[in-house]
Amino acid sequence: MLTRRTFVNAVAATAVTTALAGCGVKTAEVSGPAAGESAAALGSASDGVADDPMGSGAAATAVPVYFTRSITSAGLRAAFDALGFSPEGNIAVKLSTGEPGGHNFLSPDLIADLVHDLDATVVECNTAYGGARGTTESHLRAAADHGFTAIADVDIMDADGSTSLPVTGGTHLTEDLVGAHLANYDSVVSLAHFKGHAMGGFGGAIKNCSIGIAAREGKMLIHSAGTSTTGWGSPAQDDFLESMAEAAKAVSDHFGGVGGAMAYVNVMNRLSVDCDCDSHPAEPEMADVGILVSLDPVALDRACVDLVYAAEDGSALVERIESRNGAHTLDHAEKIGLGSQSYALVDLDV
Numbered sequence: 001m002l003t004r005r006t007f008v009n010a011v012a013a014t015a016v017t018t019a020l021a022g023c024g025v026k027t028a029e030v031s032g033p034a035a036g037e038s039a040a041a042l043g044s045a046s047d048g049v050a051d052d053p054m055g056s057g058a059a060a061t062a063v064p065v066y067f068t069r070s071i072t073s074a075g076l077r078a079a080f081d082a083l084g085f086s087p088e089g090n091i092a093v094k095l096s097t098g099e100p101g102g103h104n105f106l107s108p109d110l111i112a113d114l115v116h117d118l119d120a121t122v123v124e125c126n127t128a129y130g131g132a133r134g135t136t137e138s139h140l141r142a143a144a145d146h147g148f149t150a151i152a153d154v155d156i157m158d159a160d161g162s163t164s165l166p167v168t169g170g171t172h173l174t175e176d177l178v179g180a181h182l183a184n185y186d187s188v189v190s191l192a193h194f195k196g197h198a199m200g201g202f203g204g205a206i207k208n209c210s211i212g213i214a215a216r217e218g219k220m221l222i223h224s225a226g227t228s229t230t231g232w233g234s235p236a237q238d239d240f241l242e243s244m245a246e247a248a249k250a251v252s253d254h255f256g257g258v259g260g261a262m263a264y265v266n267v268m269n270r271l272s273v274d275c276d277c278d279s280h281p282a283e284p285e286m287a288d289v290g291i292l293v294s295l296d297p298v299a300l301d302r303a304c305v306d307l308v309y310a311a312e313d314g315s316a317l318v319e320r321i322e323s324r325n326g327a328h329t330l331d332h333a334e335k336i337g338l339g340s341q342s343y344a345l346v347d348l349d350v
Helices: 004-011 015-020 040-045 073-082 108-118 136-145 178-184 203-211 216-221 237-254 297-310 315-323 327-336
Strands: 027-030 063-068 091-094 121-125 154-156 162-166 176-179 188-192 195-197 201-203 262-268 290-294 344-346
Touching: 027 297, 040 203, 063 073, 073 091, 073 108, 073 188, 073 262, 073 290, 073 315, 091 108, 108 188, 136 154, 154 178, 162 178, 162 216, 162 237, 162 327, 176 178, 176 216, 176 237, 195 315, 201 203, 201 315, 203 237, 203 262, 203 297, 203 327, 216 237, 237 327, 262 297, 290 297, 297 327, 297 344
Parallel strands: 063 344, 091 121, 091 188, 121 154, 188 262
Antiparallel strands: 027 344, 063 290, 162 176, 195 201, 262 290
């Protein structure tokens, strides 16, 4: 069977690494997992996702994903501006403040100008595993120590408990328990550090807006695949991955779905196999890639995964993704209507 890794490596020269190589082609389109393959080949390549995953009888329209290699404040601003997204009202920037001891979280210096320009509040939720961010007091201290309170107000959204968002079309979840303060915001910019994850295989936009926006009891609900708000449970791996996608869809739907009041940024630097929730993450084994942005979280995460597969030094992160079946999150997210895996990678540097 043609594996996802073999397939992406085979098409990298014409589809994904065009953007990386900067050889004069501005847009590389990938329909479904990749352009130009038969439905049968595509199904083998990406665990059953073909050109028409929603069964509509027509190939999915490619979603723009904008890409720059410039991991700088100016590069971030240019990529964000390419979206044409104009958030209104009270604006939240959702990021990970990073577990104390770790050092891969996004630098406040990188994001400060964008956050200031948006007049946004940095938002987070407390962790459910304890650690140094398990209470609002300790979490705010970590946010200060890591430099985030110096660039913006920081709101721990579950400081006053949780609120329930409905999950439509889910297999495991009927509700998503998010930080109660989410109701105070009119627009959200997901500003995620793309990297590996010990449980999900990788963490990007979907994880940032599912587990990342969930209150403590909501995190338990996702990890237990809908069976508990007080314990982790022991669900099948795919059930956990699907629950992440379902929770992210609840948040997206709350803000109007794709094209609504949410935008998504993934920064592909410090590409450790471990999450920023790890206090002792493994050192990255691959080079930084760049910044990618989209209005569609599924297209964005798929593009980032494809760039990892295309990288010559990405084997450690590929192994982490595959050992956790991480791409299944994207398949389920597409199936339930969170977004599309068909994207056009637009190189902003050429």
